[in-house]
Amino acid sequence: MQLNLATTYLGLPLRNPLIVGASPFSDDLEAARQLQEAGAAALVMRSLFEEQIDLEQRALNRDLEALTESFAEASSFFPEYGEYQLTPDRYLRQIELLTSELDIPIIASLNGRHPGGWLDYARKFEAAGADAIELNFYQLVTDPKVSGDEIEDELIETLRSVVTAVRIPVAVKLSPFHTSLPHFTQALRQAGAAGLVLFNRLYQPDFDVDALEVQPTLRLSDPGELLLRLRWLAILSPNHLGSLAASGGVHSGTDVAKAVLAGADAVQIVSAVLRQGPAVLKTLLQDFETWMRTHEYTHVGEFRGGLNLRHCPDPAALERANYQRILQTWKI
Template sequence: MKLQTNYMGLELRSPIVVSACTLSEKTENIVQMEDFGAGAVVLFSLFEEQIRKEEASYRGVMSETSYAFPEALDYFPDLDEFDIGTDEYLENIRKAKERVDIPVIASLNGITNEGWIDYSKQMEQAGADGIEVNIFFIPADISMPSAEVEQRYLSIIESIKQTVKIPIAVKLNPYFSAMGNMSLQMKNAGADALVLFNRFYQPDFDINELLIKTDLHYSESSEIRLPLLWIALLYGKVNLSLAATTGVQGSVEIIKYILAGADVAMTASSLYKNGIPYLKTMNRELEDWMYKMKFESIDSFKGIMSQQHIADPTAYERANYIKILERVK
C-alpha cells in the first residue's frame, strides 16, 4: 500500500506525523521516529514569553549586581552571549536535519510581532522544512471585539509569510464564530496549512485547597469529533492542507481523519502511552485496513467521507441532529 501524502507542499512517506511535544527535545528520539515510520516531526514549541522571562531575569541580576559589586560583572557573559533558549532550539533543528531525511517542522508560540518575525527567520535559517504557528491566544478581555481577535491571527500569518519562504501551518482553535470564512482569510493571508485543533489550557479547581489546578491530560479518542466535523466541512472548499491533531490514539482515528479529508494525522499522546515504536504499529494497521478495503493509496480514500462527497450532505448539519433526536424517542 502507498502511504505517501503531501502536506503543505512537503512530500511525506506516511500520513502519521509526530505533533509538537517534549519527545522531540532529543535528537535520538527524532531518529527513532523516522526509523519507526513517522512521516514528519513537529518539534516542541519555542515559547517567546519564556525567552523574554529569562532575558528579563538576566537583566535584573546584572542590574542588581553591578551596583553592589562592580567587579562581579567580569563573571557574567554579555547578553548577546547569554543562552536565553533560542540557541538550543535552533541547534536542535540543525542536529535533526543532519540525522534524518523526513521533514522537520519547527513550532513557534510568539507574543510580539517582532518575536514572530525574528524567531521564524532564525528557524528557517537553521534548516526547518516548515513552521507550525501556534497562536495560543485566549481573548479574556471582554471588551475586545471578535474582528480584532481575527485580525490578530491574520496579521501574524502575514508577517511571518513576508519573512520566510518555507511553508506555514497555523494551529488554530475551534472557537471562531465563522470557521469556514476564517479559514479562507487565513489562506489569503498566506497560510499553507491548518492544524485542527489546538487544545487550549482549561483550568480545573481544587475545591479543598481553593486553588486553580494546572494539570494537563492526554487527549482521548472521543475528542476527534469536533476536528473531524470541520475537516469534513472544509475539505475541497479551501485550498489548504489539513492536519488533524486531537485524539489520535491509533490507526482508527488516523483512518477517520483521512476519510474526512485530512492530509496528515498528528499524534503525541499515543507515543507517550505506548512508546515511539508504536508508530510502526499504526502504519502497519493502516496498511492492513487499506488492503482489506482495496485502497491502494492515501489519495484513493482521502476525503470520500467529506461533506462534498457523501450522498447526504445534510448529515453534517442541523438535519442530522433532528434525526438523532428522533431515534432516541
C-alpha cells in the same frame, strides 16, 4: 497488493500520513531517531513561546523580580525562565541537529498571538534548517471590550508577518473557537498559510476546592476528541486549497483512515506515542494498511476527502441535522 502510503503536506513529500506532533520527543535526538525508524514521516518540535522569547530578548531579570514582588500571585502562573525545556538558542541548535541527523522533515513551532519581535525567530528557524514552521495560535480573550474581529485581524497580521519573512511553508494550528471557521480559514489562506492543523488542544485548569487554588492540568487525548476534528476537516476540505492535518484523538489505524476520509493530508500523533512509545507508530501503520487492503485502496489519494461535505452521501449529517437526529432519537 502493493500499497502507496505517500502523501504531501505543506508541499513536503511524506512517506505516509503519520506526523509526530509537538512534544518532548523533539528534545532528544535518539528519541527522534526511534520515531523515524518506527514510521514517523515528519516531526514537529515543541513550541517556542512568545513569552519565552520576549523574556530573553528584553533581559527581564530585574523587571521580573519587580513583577514578582508586585504581582506575585499572577506571575506564578507562568513558567520560570529556567523551566522552559529549550532556550531559544538551544532550540535553534536542536533544529540544526535534527535536520542533519534525520531524513524526515523537521517542522519548527512558534506559539503566540501578538505581532512583535518574537516573530524574528521564524527567520532563524529557516536559517537553522527547518523544513516548515507551525504557527500555534492560542488566544484566550477575557476582556469583554475585545471583539472577535479584532482578535482574528491580529492573528492574520501575525501570520502575514511570518509568511513574508520566510520562504519555507507556514502552517497555522488553530483552536475550534471561532464564530465562522470557514471564513476565518479562507482569510488565513489568503494571508499565506500553506496549511491548517485542526485543532490545538487547550488544556483546561482545574480547581482545588481545599486549597482554593486554580491548578494547571494535563490530560492526554482520547479517541473521542477526534470527532470534532473529523467534522471540521470534512466541512473545510472541499474549499481549502492548502494542506490539512488532524491533531488530537488519533489513536489507531482506523482513526488515521477516518481523518483522511474527512480530507486530511496528514495526522499528528502525540498522546498515543507518549503512552505507548514510538513502536505504536508501526501498529498504526499496519492497521491503516489493513484497512486500505480491506477496502481495496492502493493509494491514500484514492479516498482522501471521500466523506467530506462534497462527497458524503448525506451532507446534512455533518451539519445541524446530526444534532437534531441524535436528540430526537434519544429515549428513556
